[in-house]
Amino acid sequence: MFIHIGNDHVIQSKDVIAILDYNLISSSSIMEEMITEWAVKKKVLGPMAEAKSVMITKEIIYYSQLSVSTLKKRASMISTISKLDDYSDEIKDEELDEE
Numbered sequence: 001m002f003i004h005i006g007n008d009h010v011i012q013s014k015d016v017i018a019i020l021d022y023n024l025i026s027s028s029s030i031m032e033e034m035i036t037e038w039a040v041k042k043k044v045l046g047p048m049a050e051a052k053s054v055m056i057t058k059e060i061i062y063y064s065q066l067s068v069s070t071l072k073k074r075a076s077m078i079s080t081i082s083k084l085d086d087y088s089d090e091i092k093d094e095e096l097d098e099e
Contacts, residue, residue, distance in 0.1 A: 003074050005055055006066045007046050015057040019071050022051040022063070035061060 001013045025031045035054075038044050038061050046063030053071055055062040064071065 003071070005062055005071060005074075006064045007062075009045065009062055009064075011055070011057055011062070013075055015059070016055060016075065017058065018056045019068055019075070020054045020056070021068050022054055025054060 002010050003013050003016070004010050020031075025035065035044060043059065044061045044063070047065065048063050050065050051063035053064045053066060053068045055064055055071065
């Protein structure tokens, strides 16, 4: 499944490692160092000036204008949708039986 994280970015939910509040980045020297290294490799995307959250994936770090809670809701919606049973084949079979 995919998650729209803002700024015209859509990522696969299976690639998400962490969703962090942007303000927490400055309180961790390890996080700052990691983001700096990834930025040098051109693996950081999104507007840092307007960021509310940081999404870390397997390949890229994204700055998002969306809050952590919004991204969490989107991710859990996808999780809920993926757990729903798919009855489309049964409906097709019933329609064929009626004909």
